[in-house]
Amino acid sequence: xxxxxxxxxxxxxxxxxxxxxxxxxxxxxxxxxxxxxxxxxxxxxxxxxxxxxxxxxxxxxxxxxxxxxxxxxxxxxxxxxxxxxxxxxxxxxxxxxxxxxxxxxxxxxxxxxxxxxxxxxxxxxxxxxxxxxxxxxxxxxxxxxxxxxxxxxxxxxxxxxxxxxxxxxxxxxxxxxxxxxxxxxxxxxxxxxxxxxxxxxxxxxxxxxxxxxxxxxxxxxxxxxxxxxxxxxxxxxxxxxxxxxxxxxxxxxxxxxxxxxxxxxxx
Amino acid sequence: xxxxxxxxxxxxxxxxxxxxxxxxxxxxxxxxxxxxxxxxxxxxxxxxxxxxxxxxxxxxxxxxxxxxxxxxxxxxxxxxxxxxxxxxxxxxxxxxxxxxxxxxxxxxxxxxxxxxxxxxxxxxxxxxxxxxxxxxxxxxxxxxxxxxxxxxxxxxxxxxxxxxxxxxxxxxxxxxxxxxxxxxxxxxxxxxxxxxxxxxxxxxxxxxxxxxxxxxxxxxxxxxxxxxxxxxxxxxxxxxxxxxxxxxxxxxxxxxxxxxxxxxxxxxxxxxxxxxxxxxxxxx
Ligand SMILES: Nc1ncnc2c1ncn2[C@@H]1O[C@H](COP(=O)(O)OP(=O)(O)OP(=O)(O)O)[C@@H](O)[C@H]1O
Ligand SMILES: [Mg+2]
Numbered sequence: 001x002x003x004x005x006x007x008x009x010x011x012x013x014x015x016x017x018x019x020x021x022x023x024x025x026x027x028x029x030x031x032x033x034x035x036x037x038x039x040x041x042x043x044x045x046x047x048x049x050x051x052x053x054x055x056x057x058x059x060x061x062x063x064x065x066x067x068x069x070x071x072x073x074x075x076x077x078x079x080x081x082x083x084x085x086x087x088x089x090x091x092x093x094x095x096x097x098x099x100x101x102x103x104x105x106x107x108x109x110x111x112x113x114x115x116x117x118x119x120x121x122x123x124x125x126x127x128x129x130x131x132x133x134x135x136x137x138x139x140x141x142x143x144x145x146x147x148x149x150x151x152x153x154x155x156x157x158x159x160x161x162x163x164x165x166x167x168x169x170x171x172x173x174x175x176x177x178x179x180x181x182x183x184x185x186x187x188x189x190x191x192x193x194x195x196x197x198x199x200x201x202x203x204x205x206x207x208x209x210x211x212x213x214x215x216x217x218x219x220x221x222x223x224x225x226x227x228x229x230x231x232x233x234x235x236x237x238x239x240x241x242x243x244x245x246x247x248x249x250x251x252x253x254x255x256x257x258x259x260x261x262x263x264x265x266x267x
Numbered sequence: 268x269x270x271x272x273x274x275x276x277x278x279x280x281x282x283x284x285x286x287x288x289x290x291x292x293x294x295x296x297x298x299x300x301x302x303x304x305x306x307x308x309x310x311x312x313x314x315x316x317x318x319x320x321x322x323x324x325x326x327x328x329x330x331x332x333x334x335x336x337x338x339x340x341x342x343x344x345x346x347x348x349x350x351x352x353x354x355x356x357x358x359x360x361x362x363x364x365x366x367x368x369x370x371x372x373x374x375x376x377x378x379x380x381x382x383x384x385x386x387x388x389x390x391x392x393x394x395x396x397x398x399x400x401x402x403x404x405x406x407x408x409x410x411x412x413x414x415x416x417x418x419x420x421x422x423x424x425x426x427x428x429x430x431x432x433x434x435x436x437x438x439x440x441x442x443x444x445x446x447x448x449x450x451x452x453x454x455x456x457x458x459x460x461x462x463x464x465x466x467x468x469x470x471x472x473x474x475x476x477x478x479x480x481x482x483x484x485x486x487x488x489x490x491x492x493x494x495x496x497x498x499x500x501x502x503x504x505x506x507x508x509x510x511x512x513x514x515x516x517x518x519x520x521x522x523x524x525x526x527x528x529x530x531x532x533x534x535x536x537x538x539x540x541x542x543x544x545x546x547x548x549x550x551x
Contacts, residue, residue: 013284067283176359182323183360186352187422188344188376205372208362212408 011071012134015062019132024141026248030255031129037259038121046267047117053258054124063131071131075123079116086112135167140242150233157233165221173214180209268334268349268429268462270297270320275329277315289315291486292329297430302456302463304473307483308508313466314355316483317432320464321350348377351428355435355466357419358412366392366410366418367403373426391425392418394459395451413444420448424455430462431455437472449476474498474512475533482509495531514538521545 014020019027034050041047058068092107130138143160150156181191184205191202261267277290289312297303297320305313318324319331322343331338338346354360363369370391374384389399395417402410407418420436433452437445453476456463467473473480473494480497482490484507490497498504501511501519511519517538518530528545532538543550 064284070283179354180360182318183352183354183357184372185323186321186347186354187373187426188347189372190376205360205362209360213359 011131013063013067013131014134015132017060017062017132019057019061019128021247022251023242023244023248024133024137025144025242026244026251027129027133028141028145029252031125033252033255033259034125035122037255037262038118038125040259040262041267043267046262047121049258049262049267050121054121054128057128058124061128061132068127068131071127072123075119079119082115082119083112086115136164137242139164139167140238140240144242155233157236161233169214169217172217173210176213177206177210180206269299269332270350270430271295271332271335272319272326273330273332275319275326275331277312277319277324278327279315281327289486290319290326293488295481295488295491297462297464299429300460300462302465302476302478303481304465304467304477304479305481305483306467306470306473306509308468310485311483312486313468313483314434315486317352317434317464317466320430320432321352322346323352348426349428350430350432351423351426352432353420353423353434353436355438356416357423358415360419360422361407361415364406365404366397366407367399369407369418370421370425373422377426387425387427388421391421394424394455395421396447397421413440416440416448428461430464432464432466434466435468436465437467437469445472452476468509470498470504470510470515471512474515482507494533498533499530501530 022030034053038050041050058065087104087108088102090108090111091103091105093110094106095103096106096109097104133141139160142163143156146154146156146159181189185191189202189205191199191206193199194202272293272295275290275293275295276288279285279287279289293316305316307313315324319326322331322338333342333346336342361369363372367388370388371384374387379387388403392399392402397414397417402414402418407415410418416436420433423431431452436448436452440448449472452463452465455461465473465477475494477494479492480490480494481488482497482504489507490503498511498515501516504511510516512533514532514535514537515530518528518532518541521528521542522530526545528541532541540550
């Protein structure tokens, strides 16, 4: 019955590796560049280079491998699904297998594995970011990037604050769902069997208390913030200023270099 | 029914950096008619332990026997019917439009006929001291916190369990509300013959009520016995960060001062009698 807490995909793990110490903004930009690289690459050699980079960071990040891959479990299904779709529906190349009217073509298999590789790289690299960056640092970085937009009237600080709060309450909500679910199971509720309609109906005893407590929490939080004179981003100073160091610029430069090499050599 | 735990351990999220060993090697037998109090500081594993008693959590190692038979998957439904568990802050689980429907949730899940559901709901509400006629049609969300807690308790009692487990039923209530709830539990034990397991972090609340006490410290079972046995050694309990009940402490102090008084005294009345006896005052 620990279904919720076992979903650890991208859950921040405090640590002291190079990745942990980089400025979140630098990590963001580097990740963005890396994602571009993932889509630029179209040879297996290119992927080998990316794989070396990713595994190096993974091994030096101090994140236990078992924990890392357990967190990816939900993604395995997406990968399997992608692979099957391509194998059965992408046509081209030579026909490898004929099953009645359906055929499995060589190009489908090729493309299927290609897509799966891309998904792996995407998920692993983004998880590396979220696993080594606290949610607060992440939203700080986002707020920084959105700052130019505030001149256009976009409430950058408010959006960042909303994201911080939302991220902060995800574990709380999961804990609470688990608790309410157990409480209703103790009264004979069944969340696991029945057809779709019945299952949806069975969720009412879970969702109503969850909504009630979320609204109550939101109310309390708003009061607590107001009691401490919170009034949005205007003139607000920070406890932790983001401070970019030469190391951070270097990280971004290296990521840029990788793209340049990949684009230039056509890997 | 008898519930027996053999070397039960529970680890949350094993194999991750968040691994927590919440229970370590618990051995415990809960007999029919027992009134057991589980005491421990916050985080000592009390809630984890009671969730094993109705199959909501499975032991990481060790086993749980009910009437001598090991619990397996197929039996969970049956066990949850016979063992009612009232969670900490149960008022947070209310969801239905009316009080009646909320209390009826459990019996309906058991597939009982309409008339029987009605009988059980009314009975359960009376047991917790609420008037079914007056409150049945109200929305549970319009009631006071104390009333909501009683409704949640009625929701479990309406399943007519043989064993009633309550996780900190008095938490967050004022002294009077606390006493009322605890007295009601005593009555359920005495008059309805329910086996009761009561979780608490307050010695005061349970010392005079329970038949046996189990003291948990960091997931381990540190002491087990009747209140008199557990409170015999005040020093040890104090070292675990758990105080003695006030009157018991008084008796220990008197003894330390060389007076001849018993130490298994938990209520003011008993303390008065013991002191009068020590002073040699004849009692009426
Ligand atoms: N679902 C869970 N996932 C992970 N860890 C948990 C979970 N529930 C409890 N724990 C951990 O297990 C330990 C025991 O928790 P438990 O809730 O059983 O304590 P408790 O004695 O009931 O405390 P309290 O008096 O605060 O209710 C704690 O360290 C807690 O953090
Ligand atoms: Mg608890």
